[in-house]
Amino acid sequence: MTVKKNYLLALLSAFLLWLAWPPIPYTAPLLWVAFVPLLLALETIMRSDYRKKGTKVFLLSGLTGLLWNTASIYWVFNAMNAVMPVYVAMFVALIPFGLSAVLMAFAFRLYYQLRKRYAIGWSFAGLVCFWIAYEYLHQTWDLAFPWMTLGNGFADTHQLVQWYEYTGVYGGTVWIWATNILAFLVVLSAKDGFAPAHRRKLSAALAALIVVPSAWSLYRYATYEEYENPSNVVVAQPNVDPYGKFSFITPEAQLDNLIRLSESVAQPNTEFFVWPETAIAAQGGYNEEDFLRHPFFPRIQAFLTAYRNGNILSGIESYLIYSSPETPTAREYNGIYYDAFNAAVLIENSPKLQFYHKSKLVAGVEQFPFGGALAFMKPLFKAFGGTTGGYGRQDKPSVFYSQSGIGAAPVICYESIWGDYVAQYVKQGAQFIAVVTNDGWWGNTSGKDQHLAYAKLRAIETRRWVARSANTGISAFINQRGDVVQQTTWWVPAALKQDINLNEEITFYVTAGDYLAYAGCVGSLVFALLALSTRWKRSN
Structure with missing residues (x-):
């Protein structure tokens, strides 16, 4: 008993x-x-x-x-x-x-x-x-x-x-x-x-x-009370079927949809358009060094001409090419080496581009666990057609700065559940947090709701607004107290706009970390x- x-x-x-x-x-x-x-x-x-x-x-x-x-x-x-x-x-x-x-x-x-x-x-x-x-x-x-x-x-x-x-x-x-x-x-x-x-x-x-x-x-x-320092931000939720994103839905159609949604709520003083994880994507990704010459770049800049201080902060599938294996995750293809990235990009009304490469990668999906210790097994995995490195990554967060000097934290997907990691963006000068994610893979489950809820804790820890763009939902704006001020519904195309307050104050947690x-x-x-x-x- x-x-x-x-x-x-x-x-x-x-x-x-x-x-x-x-x-x-x-x-x-x-x-x-x-x-x-x-x-x-x-x-x-x-x-x-x-x-x-x-x-x-x-x-x-x-x-x-x-x-x-x-x-x-x-x-x-x-x-x-x-x-x-x-x-x-x-x-x-x-x-x-x-x-x-x-x-x-x-x-x-x-x-x-x-x-x-x-x-x-x-x-x-x-x-x-x-x-x-x-x-x-x-x-x-x-x-x-x-x-x-x-x-x-x-x-x-x-x-x-x-x-x-x-x-x-x-x-x-x-x-x-x-x-x-x-x-x-x-x-x-x-x-x-x-x-x-x-x-x-x-x-x-x-x-x-x-x-x-x-x-x-x-x-x-x-x-x-928040110190008043407003900036108008738009988040887009294109609602692209994650299973069709890299197959039957063309990249051109996806870009047109993002621009249309953004234009539907934008105003002349909008400073940031936040698009979700891998919003700019195609099979194989985009070469970061050649993206200025890609047809998408002038199309995006033409959209931005209506917004004097406008910036697009978007998820992107990208890659870099090397002449030798410069990183532990570099892969070899026909005699050249490259890294693929789940990345974010900041595009403004100039030829300048800023890239951030997701650091907190999903074990088994985006990275090969303990790849350094198991590097000797790379030939075996390669022989059987498996991954030998997964996505490339950067070790530390980096802040995107607009032409007007606003610092934005590009946080990709489940990086938003690392409090100390997000705090490092703020240490570097981020005045608000932009979470770009694609929760569509999980279906209409509690996972998407938990992911949104955890972003509220990042707002409290850093006392920063969170602008959250999710491919199929839930997109939202969260204020410095952790309140969800606006949010979309699941599995519908939508766009939201919000005047957020930028903050430069540093909390004790940001200073001390974990x-x-x-x-x-x-x-x-x-x-x-x-x-x-x-x-x-x-x-x-």
């Missing part, structure tokens, strides 16, 4: 975590207690006389993570299946579904190891550090997918986390774990028969931990040494 109860508690935690996750509205506060059932189940295991308790802790917590992840990001399979066979898509989808769960389970397994020797308070401190280290690893290595970072869970309740301008989403992770730990201790103290005064102190601490940050955030939200993650990683090393030393001493 106890084993069954433990599994039911683990399932309850998975259900609460899923229910609290975007885009389900008004449920994010469940995150404050969602881990409590799992912690109770793990406590039962640790106090029992079971054999191999560490394995049971690992499996039970891994089950919770697997169910929560799969239920929340089921749409990943849609995205993979759009560009690869079903069996390959199922395998690649296991990375976000299963790998995250395994890493979560390791955090709990190390927590159990600490509990065998150290007080519960130090053990919980270790658990929080292990969890943060897992989240940071999952946003930095070649299999990165930080979609399920705990702090993202408040994206649809952004009024409660205005303090992300100081902490970023890792502040949310710490907050969620702190409330869950206190809530667990309240329940545990009642079960263990602690004095009522002790329970009241824990309950008061829990209430303060929830109310104080929430109250400060609501006050900040209500009183935050300092909480760095501290958590250092703490995880210390606690891991303590946990493993305990295991080593027992084995000797």
